[in-house]
């Protein structure tokens with residue numbers, strides 16, 4: 001009998017996780033299947049208990065369930081600190097993890113970029129930014145967090161031992177950074193002409209990671225190319241956060257290239 005995995009969220013119909021994980025299961029010849037389920041915050045407890053009772057291997061959680069899950073599953077120390085769970089494993093109970101931050105770190109590593117000792121300017125202080133900020137700090141990066149709502153930047157920076165600022169000094173901050181990470185939704189479809197920074201305020205040696213992956217090449221990444229600086233797109237973060245969930249569930253090395261191709265093909269359509 002096949003082991004079932006899934007992603008719970010609302011809305012969920014556009015999730016790329018099913019095709020990414022099913023491609024991985026197929027590549028490794030695992031008797032597993034991954035599906036998307038529409039689950040509301042009010043139904044999350046029932047859905048998780050039901051999935052566990054039905055023998056699911058594990059689930060991913062996405063908007064708007066990641067924070068609510070903390071009340072239901074047993075989170076590991078990192079997920080508890082971040083305040084959000086994106087991966088639940090049903091082996092021996094209901095363990096919660098957050099693989100978003102490691103996804104961003106591995107997306108950079110994939111391009112040969114290490115964060116240890118680097119000055120990283122993280123723009124945004126929402127859910128994804130929280131996960132990335134904790135992991136960056138853990139990996140030994142020097143983190144500055146810039147956010148439209150400055151209080152959120154200051155508060156998150158306080159948690160991870162960084163500096164929190166508003167967006168008004170972004171130009172100067174970028175000049176003083178090795179890596180710029182956009183973890184806001186700026187530039188996401190349909191507002192594809194928006195960007196947090198233009199080529200003019202980028203400097204040689206800067207690397208830009210945009211975690212937005214729809215469109216594949218955001219305006220920010222176009223600007224990075226125009227400035228001839230390193231550009232890393234959000235697909236690799238999506239792939240690596242999924243890959244880490246896959247590793248937690250199956251104990252097997254995830255087939256990264258297979259997962260990446262599945263996502264890129266779907267985004268081209």
Ligand code: NAP
Pocket residue numbers: 100103123124125126127128129147148149150152183184185186188211212213234235237238239241
């Ligand atoms: P979120 O919790 O809603 O946070 C949104 C962030 O964007 C906040 O910091 C918000 O600032 C900022 N923001 C929104 N509109 C802005 C604007 N016009 N100008 C400046 N800042 C603005 O969302 P999230 O879950 O962190 O997701 C953020 C983005 O990351 C989404 O596009 C999502 O698709 C993407 N994402 C990608 C991956 C991946 O694997 N590649 C994983 C997770 C998320 P305020 O605090 O001031 O509102």
